[in-house]
Amino acid sequence: MPATQHDLVNCHECDWPSALPELAHNQNAHCPRCGYKLAAQKHNHEQAIVALSLTALIFLGFSLPFEFLSFSSQGLSQSMNLPGSIQILASREYLSLATLLLLVIFILPATILLSLFYLYCCHLCKFSPWGANRIAKLIYLFLPWSMVEIFLVGVTVSLIKIVSLADVGLGPSFYSYIGFTVATVATLLYVDKQQLKTLFEVEFAHRPVQQELSIQRTWALLLTSLILYIPANVLPIMYTRTLGQDEPSTIMGGVILLWELGSYPIAAIIFIASVVVPIAKLIILCWLNYSVQKGLSRNRQKRIYWYRVTEFIGRWSMVDVFVVAILVSLIQLGNIMSIYPGPAAMAFCGVVIATMLAAMSFDTRLIWANRHWSTITSGAGKPV
Missing domain, CATH: 1.20.140 (Butyryl-CoA Dehydrogenase, subunit A; domain 3)
Structure with a gap:
């Protein structure tokens, strides 16, 4: 398929202009100079993103109201849910730590998932999404700061530290958050910047050196x-x-x-x-x-x-x-x-x-x- 002007892309990492070839399922196009992945093709990626992002948001909803972890020692016990943990940090004057936790494990991941769900739902329903250009840029701005999988590893390390001190119980929200993490990671595996740009006519500004x-x-x-x-x-x-x-x-x-x-x-x-x-x-x-x-x-x-x-x-x-x-x-x-x-x-x-x-x-x-x-x-x- 001959390349048109629309098919030409500048590599994000070395600025080399390349004409993208037509890709088959599970094929990636890489920059011929630095090897950066320019585009990826997965069949039915729109349906996968809608289904997985919705699944992740449902799991996130179930991870909030129920018990996350419980702790008991010397006849005393305490339990926590995720919103309660942020409230405890804020009430004890650790507001900066509470704000950080709220942003990177709740607000930013949820914003990314909601944005993807909205964009791809509109596309599947043959609607033109309002603000697609701004929303797509927001997704890529927030992506590096979404840390749900890192938080889950941190929880695992915490459990190992606590087990030596007392008895620890896992609540239903803990398992829901695992589902949220897995579904979020799976959603992002289907997201491709070049496809997002093509589907929604997003103009990612070319940065001057x-x-x-x-x-x-x-x-x-x-x-x-x-x-x-x-x-x-x-x-x-x-x-x-x-x-x-x-x-x-x-x-x-x-x-x-x-x-x-x-x-x-x-x-x-x-x-x-x-x-x-x-x-x-x-x-x-x-x-x-x-x-x-x-x-x-x-x-x-x-x-x-x-x-x-x-x-x-x-x-x-x-x-x-x-x-x-x-x-x-x-x-x-x-x-x-x-x-x-x-x-x-x-x-x-x-x-x-x-x-x-x-x-x-x-x-x-x-x-x-x-x-x-x-x-x-x-x-x-x-x-x-």
Whole structure:
């Protein structure tokens, strides 16, 4: 099928223009220069998105009113539901932590699902959706900040920590949230930016390359992350009050405790997500930003590979913040046993957010900017 002007797309990561070929079911088109996925084709993806997004929203509704977790120790017990956990955090003057939790595990995922359901329902019903351009852009703005699967891992880690202290019960909302997470992830697997653009005539603005601005912004965010990384690891991330005595726990202290309890896989996950990933991401992004600032032309494929790795894994460092939020919400038995967040909790949260913003501000097209472009108008995306 010959390419028309409408079929030409500029690669998001290297700006190489490609003419998209016609794709068969389960085929992807990749940029011939950097390998970025330009488009994907799945049959009946519209019906799948409508069905899965609706399923996810139903599961989310059932995860709110019922018991999520219960905790009992020394004849005392306490239970929590998800809205109640946010209320507990807010009422105990941890408003920033409560707001963060509300946004990334409820509001933003629900907004994405509702937006997809609305757009694709209109398409299947042969209606033109109002505000499709703005809604599509909103979906991609919110996507990196939807962290339902990371929250679920944080809940699992919290359960392993609590089991050594007391009896823990799982309520119906816990299983509903698992369903919500699985359905949400499945929905997003069917979403393709190029198909969204074609179906709803969305105009994603082509960003002009602004080298100096991008480099300076990235350096500023990386410096902020580095400054916050020190208190995040030195100060306590939470306090455990037992019989009136407060025992502080740092991130590494929590890893060591899990290791001593024999929870080796969970200790390894926390160590990698909370210690290794943030510092590795800082080092890699500093290397990438330095390389484009100096106009280096070597190892382009290696650099774009490591950028994609850091962008993918960066969000997972939020696991420790979610662990603290769950423990604080659930374990509040006065002086007998209570858990409170420490100053490192928000500092570490700041590290994760700043590194995510640094990765977003880094313009990957600068990796390829000083390369000589020969004949580019006929480049075609490579289907696989």
